[in-house]
Amino acid sequence: MSDTRPRLLLTQRQTLPVMQRIEQSFNISGVPEHKLTTRELLEGARAFQPQAILISTSLPLRHDDVLQLPDCVKIVATVSVGTDHLDIAALHARGIIVTNTPDVLTDCNADMAMLLMLAAARRAAEYTTLMRQGWGRGLAMDEMLGTRISGKRLGIVGMGRIGRAVARRARGFDMQVMYSNRRRLPADQEEGATYFSTVTDMLPHCDILSLHLPASPETDGMINADLLGRLPKGAIFINAARGALVDEDALIAALKSGQLAAAGLDVYRNEPNPDPRFLELPNVFLTPHVGSATTETRSDMGMLALDNVEAVLNGRGALTPVKN
Template sequence: MSPTRPRLLLVQRQTGPVMQRIEQSFSIAPVPDHRLTTRELLDMARAFQPQAIMTATGLPLRGDDVAQLPDCVKVVATVSVGTDHLDIPALHARGIIVTNTPDVLTECNADMAMLLMLAAARRAGEYTTLMRAGWGRGLAMDEMLGTRISGKRLGIVGMGRIGRAVARRARGFDMKVMYSNRRRLPADQEAGATYFSTLTDMLPHCDILSLHLPASPETDGMINADLLGRLPRGAIFVNAARGALVDEDALIDALRSGQVGAAGLDVFRNEPNPDPRFLELPNVFLTPHVGSATVETRTDMGMLAVDNVEAVLAGRAALTPVAA
């Protein structure tokens, strides 16, 4: 491979089309076959001296870590929308441009939220367990009943791109859409949804609550026992955003007591080793942080990250830079 090609450090393999493009345009170090630690990433960066790093969620680069990056690094491109794993001010202070991959995963993440909603409401996890055990008997008319989501009241917390995409899907189920957001949307984006200026005012009206916020110090643990207690008893809770938004002790207590009737969760505080208590609860449907996990979306994310890297290394503006 030509030594004149820019050096790109990958923290994990990308889809076939993305890897093909990278291998044609960059010099790359051997791609790890396991989930890297921050220490391993820094060791690789010092050894390989890359101009660019393509990283992902779950691999933190904080202040002390950023200080240890070699001076040759010009851009850190995360193949994700979320950037809570990166210390953006510290990276910018070193003159390193940070990019992410918004928009391209909106539809798939909204699909995942609906999957979680339906699976939690219709007891998909329990039905799968029953089938894998052999089924073996007919169910009574009043046995293992789920909840119909059609016509229910859906509360969306965070009405950004993904929240609005979930709202569009919910209208196909004739759901009444409500939302809580830092600011009210223009009427064309609101599309008939009911705005609540405070989350506490919205919660008592929610048959289903779905989170679509980024993680930040301000949102850490925001869904706590008090807020869960304001939901109608038996409400369904969905989180396809970030595990850090939720006080998991409070959610587990609410699921055990029936205050929350069921939950669909794609994200957790301690990934990839979520609280084992979730696994003991039959009224929880769990997936391993795979909201964007389709061939189409992961390819689009990887391609956008490469677009950003190429732009920055060529002296052009990044397509999707992350501000401080």
């Protein structure tokens, strides 16, 4: 008997609850042993003729790739909030619906920003290195001192869902929160933060700067030497958003010169092979793009992606469609 379940191309393994739902509700060609490359995705799509493709960040589908997708594909569901890995206009031109997974990862990404903030300010990378080397002696009262974040001035660039969640957490540390956004939010959404109409006006007031906006051609490299130079000397820089927002040469120079005291980074321009110079800097705390990496959040993301797939394939509207 032929399998009448909808055909889903799986580009990487998902969490156990999501995999159980996939295996029950969808016809798949198999579970990949590794995250597929774009070439492998296209080859698999031509061979399997799926109605839906489950994808995620770091697997790009650009214009020429989209043109090679078979006509049977009705939806590309990305298990992520970000969509900069997809050519949305090209997919829509093919009549393919695109969905993402907003909201469900807000808290985990905000938690990660706070982790990066604390780790960078309190020199966690250096402390861990010292412990792994054997420690072996007491530290002097003035040795390897970090910076407390309580009461500090936090500037948030991008006051969307995650930015607002970070502002709420920062209030628990009695931080003075400021934000810069394309437009000012209604007062009841500002989380007590002070609005600045431009990033340049906000930067001189920031002890800590945290990025929470999507990557786009307009924001590519927006954090450059000029902007970093406007921060107070010894500020701390946090990026749990997108690596493309940052001129990494300028960031590394600022960390070496002391313009920045430290940085906490979860994202990079060249993932999964970031600039090796970051590894040489003791004042940088690095994580491998894991802002949403909890069992709860990754499962919620996968489930929402599947909800979108089932809705579209059953003739209903997508729950979280991505527009041009």
